[in-house]
Amino acid sequence: MAQIIVFVEHxxxxxxxxxxxxxxxxxxxxxxxxxxxxxEGAGEVAGKLGTGGAKxxxxxxxxxxxxxxxxxxxxEVVSERGAKAFLTSATSTGxxxxxxxxxxxxxxxxxxxxxxxxxxxxxxxRRPWLAGKLIANLTSKAPVLVATLRRNVFTPFEGKxxxxxxxxxSIGEGKTKLLGIEAVEGGKLDVSEAPIVVxxxxxxxxxxxxELLEKLARAxxxxxxxxxxxxxxxxxxxxxxxxxxxxxxxxxxxxxxxGISGAIQHLAGMKTSKVIVAIxxxxxxxxxxxxxxxxxxxxxxxxxxxxxxxxxxRAEG
Amino acid sequence: xxxxxxxxxxxxxxxxxKIVDGKSLDPTGVxxxxxxxxxxxxxxxxxxxxxxxxxxxxxxxxxxxxxxxLRDALAKGADHAVLLKDDRWMSRDAHSTxxxxxQKIQELGADLVLTGRVATDRDNASVGVxxxxxxxxxxxxxxxxxxxxxxxxxxxxxxxxxxxxxSFSLPAVITCQKDLNEPRRAGLKGIMAAKKKPxxxxxxxxxxNQAEVCQLDTPPPRPQGRIVGEGAAAVEALIDALHNEAKVx
Ligand SMILES: Cc1cc2nc3c(=O)[nH]c(=O)nc-3n(C[C@H](O)[C@H](O)[C@H](O)COP(=O)(O)OP(=O)(O)OC[C@H]3O[C@@H](n4cnc5c(N)ncnc54)[C@H](O)[C@@H]3O)c2cc1C
Ligand SMILES: Nc1ncnc2c1ncn2[C@@H]1O[C@H](COP(=O)(O)O)[C@@H](O)[C@H]1O
Numbered sequence: 101m102a103q104i105i106v107f108v109e110h111x112x113x114x115x116x117x118x119x120x121x122x123x124x125x126x127x128x129x130x131x132x133x134x135x136x137x138x139x140e141g142a143g144e145v146a147g148k149l150g151t152g153g154a155k156x157x158x159x160x161x162x163x164x165x166x167x168x169x170x171x172x173x174x175x176e177v178v179s180e181r182g183a184k185a186f187l188t189s190a191t192s193t194g195x196x197x198x199x200x201x202x203x204x205x206x207x208x209x210x211x212x213x214x215x216x217x218x219x220x221x222x223x224x225x226r227r228p229w230l231a232g233k234l235i236a237n238l239t240s241k242a243p244v245l246v247a248t249l250r251r252n253v254f255t256p257f258e259g260k261x262x263x264x265x266x267x268x269x270s271i272g273e274g275k276t277k278l279l280g281i282e283a284v285e286g287g288k289l290d291v292s293e294a295p296i297v298v299x300x301x302x303x304x305x306x307x308x309x310x311e312l313l314e315k316l317a318r319a320x321x322x323x324x325x326x327x328x329x330x331x332x333x334x335x336x337x338x339x340x341x342x343x344x345x346x347x348x349x350x351x352x353x354x355x356x357x358x359g360i361s362g363a364i365q366h367l368a369g370m371k372t373s374k375v376i377v378a379i380x381x382x383x384x385x386x387x388x389x390x391x392x393x394x395x396x397x398x399x400x401x402x403x404x405x406x407x408x409x410x411x412x413x414r415a416e417g
Numbered sequence: 418x419x420x421x422x423x424x425x426x427x428x429x430x431x432x433x434x435k436i437v438d439g440k441s442l443d444p445t446g447v448x449x450x451x452x453x454x455x456x457x458x459x460x461x462x463x464x465x466x467x468x469x470x471x472x473x474x475x476x477x478x479x480x481x482x483x484x485x486x487l488r489d490a491l492a493k494g495a496d497h498a499v500l501l502k503d504d505r506w507m508s509r510d511a512h513s514t515x516x517x518x519x520q521k522i523q524e525l526g527a528d529l530v531l532t533g534r535v536a537t538d539r540d541n542a543s544v545g546v547x548x549x550x551x552x553x554x555x556x557x558x559x560x561x562x563x564x565x566x567x568x569x570x571x572x573x574x575x576x577x578x579x580x581x582x583x584s585f586s587l588p589a590v591i592t593c594q595k596d597l598n599e600p601r602r603a604g605l606k607g608i609m610a611a612k613k614k615p616x617x618x619x620x621x622x623x624x625x626n627q628a629e630v631c632q633l634d635t636p637p638p639r640p641q642g643r644i645v646g647e648g649a650a651a652v653e654a655l656i657d658a659l660h661n662e663a664k665v666x
Binding site for chain 2: 167168171192195196198199200203204206207208209212227228229230231234235236237238239240241242274275276278280281282283284292293296339340342345346347365368371372374375376377383388390391392393394395396398401402404405409410414
């Protein structure tokens with residue numbers, strides 16, 4: 101059976117959900133799954149990865165503050181072990197290192213895959229093109245299949261075994277060096293990772309009114325605030341919150357669009373959400389064509405009532 | 418400083434694509450433009466030239482018609498354009514594109530290469546980073562702030578957890594994210610001047626794809642939704658639907 105190597109991210113002793121999804125995708129395709137990880141606390145996390153589907157976990161030594169050095173080390177491990185595939189979740193780190201690893205392996209890359217399966221030694225891939233307006237079904241002739249997996253698509257594996265922890269090589273010096281991270285506001289969820297996204301558009305009239313959306317997000321408890329390009333370009337919201345073709349692609353359990361018209365470039369970023377709710381005062385707004393549930397109305401009336409109702413339902417448990 | 422901006426001719430973002438033969442994009446009626454992020458790459462190249470001196474070359478693998486996108490970059494202030502002609506440029510995979518760009522860039526020589534974060538057709542978001550590795554250049558991806566000084570520079574990249582700051586050495590590849598700058602428009606004078614600027618055209622070397630398209634699909638349409646009501650009064654119906662029907666609350 102083909103060995104698949106999966107890059108695993110973790111923080112404070114916990115594996116990132118996105119990495120568990122990637123491990124799950126690998127485990128569904130092969131029993132020979134090897135996790136590869138680095139950084140502070142990697143040793144402790146490694147042993148626990150068996151429950152996520154890894155048979156082995158390779159712990160790299162040294163700091164992961166140079167993406168080129170990290171990628172080179174991972175590529176060496178992949179080659180040495182003769183692995184047939186390398187997977188990572190399409191997190192910001194995954195998206196940065198995977199193309200480097202592919203280049204070292206003289207292989208192409210399949211980005212943001214929404215489907216991944218194996219048949220013997222070959223793999224079948226599904227991934228969006230043109231911001232999801234098309235879905236491409238692909239096969240690979242690359243020496244090693246290198247792919248990043250879209251978040252919120254694959255299901256984590258739930259096993260009972262422990263992974264065998266193996267010491268890996270140490271990460272060398274690179275040409276780029278991380279100097280620091282300016283973290284987003286404490287506790288704020290990233291739109292591409294949050295299970296619920298509440299997004300606002302020009303219909304909210306002015307930046308201060310996003311407070312209404314922040315309140316709704318807090319009422320849900322596990323929601324991130326998103327935005328249309330119009331309000332990002334106007335400087336009301338940071339680009340990190342933009343959803344759409346030139347922003348982030350999200351597929352949360354629930355996407356709530358408030359005062360967003362639903363331009364094709366916005367829809368491209370959120371159309372694969374499980375449930376879509378639209379709140380817009382124009383019954384003809386194109387957003388209603390993709391919404392499962394719509395409310396025709398003024399955001400300033402609907403939002404406070406909705407926030408209250410959500411808080412009540414959540415309190416009732 | 419020798420600066421190269423890589424640009425790609427892609428369908429406009431408002432395209433509603435149609436499929437032919439089950440695995441190709443129907444080219445009828447498709448309008449093309451320079452990929453959104455590549456316009457940012459061109460602007461970044463021009464700004465670095467304005468601050469540090471040097472020459473900007475725009476490079477593309479594309480059809481003869483891509484002269485239009487190259488001329489647009491020349492009109493904005495690039496000095497030189499290179500077209501590697503390939504009518505099937507959109508069917509190339511990330512590896513074949515990056516390899517071909519690498520060979521040309523090695524031939525041209527470069528201190529700084531700017532690419533888009535992603536080309537908005539195949540959405541690989543990989544060619545710039547792969548190219549850097551193949552060239553053995555430093556690379557920071559998804560860059561929203563860039564500062565070049567002598568032998569290296571600093572860049573901030575948009576990451577999941579916030580903004581990451583990196584130092585890097587030159588030569589380097591920088592892939593440009595939306596917040597990096599606001600691309601200028603070409604003025605009339607620039608457009609006139611561009612007509613006289615050098616645009617080298619040659620046939621693109623053959624290169625095989627490792628990614629093979631078996632089938633293209635359009636995503637399944639979303640199930641028909643419904644308007645649950647009007648105004649604040651509709652909130653209860655919405656909550657009920659989310660709780661009992663969709664079970665997401
Ligand atoms: C190359 C390119 C890339 C792009 N990428 C993106 C992208 O990534 N993401 C993106 O979002 N857009 C993108 N766009 C822009 C897109 O085409 C639209 O312009 C944009 O999405 C519109 O934003 P909006 O819906 O907030 O504003 P509008 O289109 O102005 O819509 C505002 C909506 O609010 C409603 N409204 C007004 N008042 C109220 C009220 N009181 N209560 C309730 N509703 C109200 C109106 O009925 C209207 O439907 C891109 C465009 C291009 C050309
Ligand atoms: N055919 C091409 N010609 C020149 N540059 C390209 C080409 N394809 C991709 N690029 C560059 O690589 C970047 C990322 O492309 P991609 O990885 O395909 O999304 C683009 O934004 C361009 O800067």
